[in-house]
Amino acid sequence: MAVTDPIYRQLYCLAYDAKPHDLFGELTTGAEDRPHFSVRSHKFVPAFVGAEGAALLRDSAGCEPAAEQWYPCHSTPVEHPEGGCTLYVWPCGSVVFHLVEAVEFSTIAALAAWRKVSYGDNIRWAADLVSRVVPGLDESTLYVFGAHWLAEPAWPIELIEPALRIMATPSVLLHRDRPMDDEHLAHAELIEQSLLSEGYDHGGIESFGVRGISSGYASWSGVVYHPVAAERSLTESELVACELAVQSMWAFTDAITRQIEQGKDPEVSPEHGWRYLRGVRSRLTTSRPRETGQHQAMRRAILRTSDLLPDLEQAIETLRESDRG
Numbered sequence: 356m357a358v359t360d361p362i363y364r365q366l367y368c369l370a371y372d373a374k375p376h377d378l379f380g381e382l383t384t385g386a387e388d389r390p391h392f393s394v395r396s397h398k399f400v401p402a403f404v405g406a407e408g409a410a411l412l413r414d415s416a417g418c419e420p421a422a423e424q425w426y427p428c429h430s431t432p433v434e435h436p437e438g439g440c441t442l443y444v445w446p447c448g449s450v451v452f453h454l455v456e457a458v459e460f461s462t463i464a465a466l467a468a469w470r471k472v473s474y475g476d477n478i479r480w481a482a483d484l485v486s487r488v489v490p491g492l493d494e495s496t497l498y499v500f501g502a503h504w505l506a507e508p509a510w511p512i513e514l515i516e517p518a519l520r521i522m523a524t525p526s527v528l529l530h531r532d533r534p535m536d537d538e539h540l541a542h543a544e545l546i547e548q549s550l551l552s553e554g555y556d557h558g559g560i561e562s563f564g565v566r567g568i569s570s571g572y573a574s575w576s577g578v579v580y581h582p583v584a585a586e587r588s589l590t591e592s593e594l595v596a597c598e599l600a601v602q603s604m605w606a607f608t609d610a611i612t613r614q615i616e617q618g619k620d621p622e623v624s625p626e627h628g629w630r631y632l633r634g635v636r637s638r639l640t641t642s643r644p645r646e647t648g649q650h651q652a653m654r655r656a657i658l659r660t661s662d663l664l665p666d667l668e669q670a671i672e673t674l675r676e677s678d679r680g
Contacts, residue, residue, distance in 0.1 A: 389461040392509035394522075395591070397502040398474075399598055400452040400481040401606035406624035408489035413444040415488050423592065425600035425638050435480070437473075447627040448610070449603040452481050453595065461509070463518060464543035467525035468535050474499040496609070502598055504591055505581040510551075515581070516570060517555045521547060522579040523572040524557055561660055563652040573656040589649050597654055601661050604635055608666040611673065620677045621670070629674035636667050 404412060412418075418429035421443060428445045438456035454477065460466045482494040503522055510518045521527065527550070528543040529535075557574070564570040564581075569588040571580040578598065582588035614621040639658055642651055658664065 390509040391459040391461050392505065393457070393459050393507040394466070395504040395506060396454075396456045396458055396470075397504065397591075397595060397598070398452075398454040398456070398477055399500045399502070399602045400454070400477055400497060401500075401602045402450050402481065402485055402492060402497050403448050403606045403610040404450055404485060404489045404492065405448040406446060406627060409444050409446060409448045409450060412442075412450060412485065412488050416442055416444075418442065418444055424596055426635060428599075428603070433484070443599055443603065445603050445607075447607050447624070447631065449606045450485065451599055451603050451606070452477075452484075453599065462544050462547055463521050463525060464528050464540055464547045466503075466522065467528045467543060468540050470501060470525055471529060472535055474501075496613070500577065500598065500602055502578040502580070502594060504594070505579060508581065514551050517551050517553075519570050519572055519579050519581060520555050520557065520560055521550055522577070523560055523574045524576045526576055527555075527557070559660065561656040563649070563656040565649055565652075569649065571653060571656070573653075573660045575660055575662065578657060589653060593650060594653065597657055600639065601657055601663055604632075604639070604667065605661060605663050608632075608663065608670045611670040612666055615669075615673055621673060623674065628678060629671045632667060632671045632674065636664075636671065639667075640664070 413429045416431050416433065418431040421428050421430035424443075426445070428443050430441050430443045433440050433442045433452070435452075435454055438454055440452055440454045443451045443453060458466070458469070460469070477499050478494065478497045482492055482497055486492050505519065505522070508515050508518070528546050530539060530542070533539050560572050560574045562570075562572055564572070565588075568584045569580065569582050571589070572578070578594070580589065580594055611621040611623065639654070646654075
């Protein structure tokens with residue numbers, strides 16, 4: 356592949372400490388020769404189907420009470436072509452598919468590209484499965500939220516932190532409306548190298564790591580965590596439980612918000628009105644007696660960057676007014 360954009364030519368030279376005639380003409384990125392980093396990708400695909408739809412889905416899938424979740428729900432394994440997947444169902448009407456995939460990449464750009472392409476497939480798959488039991492699901496309301504557990508880094512120690520921050524906001528490497536092809540990926544790799552060399556950071560990223568124990572970052576786009584001292588860091592199950600709690604309530608409050616924006620009084624099942632959401636808010640925001648500082652930092656960072664609390668507050672206020680009316 357030949358790169359002709361002068362800016363990208365310059366970035367390549369800076370990134371690889373080479374002269375232009377060393378790199379350009381027939382250019383290959385040499386991805387096969389680079390070290391690879393290993394991650395376990397946790398994808399959360401939430402949907403809202405209402406209390407009746409949730410009961411139908413729970414019973415048809417044969418769900419059992421889920422252990423170690425922040426508020427009561429049911430779960431069951433479901434078959435997915437790409438990895439292990441669990442379906443979680445909350446009685447308020449939220450459902451979340453949790454897909455786990457072990458992947459390796461030589462660049463964060465490749466991870467970002469895989470993420471962008473696979474998310475569309477994941478949404479269509481989840482929508483199809485739910486619609487078989489609960490017709491009428493609006494696929495446009497579904498999304499995928501990704502959390503990456505970095506098992507093995509591939510960068511010098513001084514680049515691990517900026518690499519993790521890029522992984523928390525991988526879309527920063529990609530053009531918004533450009534087709535995902537080799538040229539797009541090559542440009543994304545150039546941007547990655549530039550951001551790494553600059554020590555990339557962003558105001559929307561919150562850290563919840565502890566020096567010498569772990570590195571963790573949360574953003575609107577994703578979460579990434581790297582346990583440095585595995586015996587003292589957070590566990591994957593703790594991170595997963597936090598995201599399940601946040602994403603399930605994000606789906607619930609989003610459904611209420613959409614009803615409000617349509618000029619309707621939101622309809623929810625009586626047992627999942629404003630008092631239920633008040634209890635959810637307390638569980639999300641109040642520290643537990645035996646909660647560690649690391650767990651507290653994770654919970655706060657994920658909650659803040661999810662922007663859930665404003666929607667939760669509005670839903671509580673609106674449902675309370677409807678109840679009084």
